[in-house]
Amino acid sequence: MSKEITSRAQDYSRWYNDLVIKGSLADHSGVKGCMVIKPYGFALWENMRDQLDRMFKDTGHVNAYFPLFIPKSFLSKEAAHVEGFAKECAVVTHYRLKNDPNGGGVIVDPEAKLEEELIVRPTSETIIWNTYKGWIRSYRDLPLLINQWANVVRWEMRTRLFLRTAEFLWQEGHTAHATADEAIAEARQMLDIYATFAEEYMALPVIRGVKTESERFAGAVDTYCIEALMQDGKALQAGTSHFLGQNFAKAFDVKFSDKDNQLEYVWATSWGVSTRLIGGLVMAHSDDDGLILPPRIAPLQAVIVPIYKGEERKDLLDAKGRELAAQLKAAGIRVKFDDNDNARPGWKFAEYEMKGVPVRIAMGLRDLDNQVVEIVRRDSKEKVSVPMEGLSGYVSALLESIQKAMFDKALAYRDQHITKVDTWEEFEKVLNEKGGFVLAHWDGTPATEAAIKEKTQATIRCIPLDNPAEEGKCILTGAPSRQRVLFAMAY
Template structure:
């Protein structure tokens, strides 16, 4: 049991904060709602970013970069879009400071007011579509497949480390297509990539689905999402992919000539995941001793800790440790040899458990005599003695096993927490006592959705793709329904 971490069962929110802060992923900053991402946390994000970036490139996308600032007037070009984002925009009004004539430090120079205010981007559709107008003339310019890695700002009322910060890092893909079918195919392709990444790299099972009209992205025709389940039974949207129809093309007048030389507006998609994924990873897998990171995105996959008495033994183990480090590196394993003499082994064990390193190798003279090392896995805490001979291959296999078992564990939990409810009382009781996703019939109206949200704080997370059709009646209104949708309380 950890000395430092709040018990998960006792206070889930505090447990989460402790993991992020004490696992050295991030820190609070001097700026309200903004966090400092520390090297270990950033390494984790880099791992996610690099993996996704390659997946995007493998499907034909290119990276570009658009301005941080957006002219205020751009935002209002698409009606639903401005409606959705207006309440949470940071606005730049001036471009200069000056010394306060009253001698109270420095003030905004009132003479330096901007003619048109600039919005710090909450998302980049508007600036990008304004640009695409000049890039697209013909069907030969399509499809246009662009991604941007950037920071965005959304002035939220309340923030939480990684899950919702005022400024966050993300990627946003913005594509333009010659017809709706192709744009929809792109939207779904990116949803698949997100799901693939979540499940096969983050070991995080997700449900692919489509949002209801009221949960849709501001300006989208359809919003698809991947929904994950956290260990407290709350859902977390881990990624979104939007089919934007011709909304932004019309708002920014982006037309192209087709093969028959007919003019038409282009069809659009946008899709994104953010540093929120780091929060999802923490909440999905960790325990009371700290983080548990899936091997595929753990910055350090294996840590080697030497155990020795006195400097003579230290020298021997340093040499052996370096040798083993090299062997593991050659096998493509991210390994750290911690020969730091300032901390004792027990302290290091606890520390690397806190940081979620998947595999720990401890080696002392006792092991060397037997030509073995002690191998401990973080997820199950299991320890075994393995021969040095052939160790890299064994570790490689072990990392794969851990990855697989972490996914399976999360999947089992998720499956156990999708519950069907056919009556209102049952629905409420499940939400309060069990949590997770509740599969229930819904009459398809925004009004009913709203009432359910007011009464229970549960929202429709999504209508799963390939959802089985089944006649039933709405959990609230009793009106007929053709399929169940997934409700949950969410982050």
């Protein structure tokens, strides 16, 4: 199967697409720009979703659901918001079809035009804040901590499976607070949750930062983000959390009576991650033989493959395989015993390697006699013989070892590709020859930021939150700068 995969060195973009398709994560659909998430890919998303959902609920958030359709007038109420999303919106103008009297099939009924067009949800701030107006009256109603799991549509012209599609799945949190400090603390807390999830479950090291004014979410006062580095040296924005100030509260007239019985506008946040994380997972860890998935979120953590010689003692191998699978399952390990007679063991090995299953366990007649199994770990391909007795404990420890090894490898790569530069010549050389994150001085102006992007296609990914103050000169203009910012080519 690996021979069917384009190598990373040959064509990184095609390699990525090969892995998504051949690893059974997703497929192209009959709708241009949209994807079909296959069962294996959706199982991966479910594991990610369920863990994040637990983390949200542990911090007091609850789930709700809001309409897919948003009246056009709602988007008009927040100027920066509508400007930011106007070019990506899908618009519903009619509500009925009819047969073409000329025999041309089904056509839109011109008599069924909506009085007001509906926008297919690109994000939900407007419909949610219109709703919150009826829910919030007093400081006793605050904070309001709500999240929803949903799909959104952003009409993309150039699409790539998981990374950029017209429709994708995500979660979006929308919270309301009595003070600015509380809202900022919420936005920072959710950023930390995203970073913890990325590092501890996706084995993906990230840099926490704040976006420049030009890169902020439309309608936000500040946008916090986590940035990850892929194996081709490009950055991926892996999650964002926004402090919205009172912008949406004022747009939708959402006020509350404070403890002194004075009316005040509430303070808001929104935050979200999407199925784009699956694309980041593929690009950060996988190799030319297929996917490599972190054990904590892999749909299957282990697979047991029996190796038969005809029908000889097949029933004994099957019985032992099921017994071992039951032991692993009892230990909380997601395991499959593959006794499918329609495929040879070698084909199965290649399939599970392609799908990135962290641990492969093989067992033949000799192994059965010796009460051992052969274990191969997907990340390093290291092969060992292990006693059947105590197998669940061994595999549990191995899965944690693989999780840590994957993070350490990604962290080492990331840290090796963070480069400080002080001149424009160094900046261009690093971008062209090494890639990765580049720490450089910037004069703080949107004009310089735009000029650097136009010259190199590199963008300011963020101003790192742990950024030390450092006097310097802007790499492009030579104007004074008080800190370095993080540049990179990006997805």
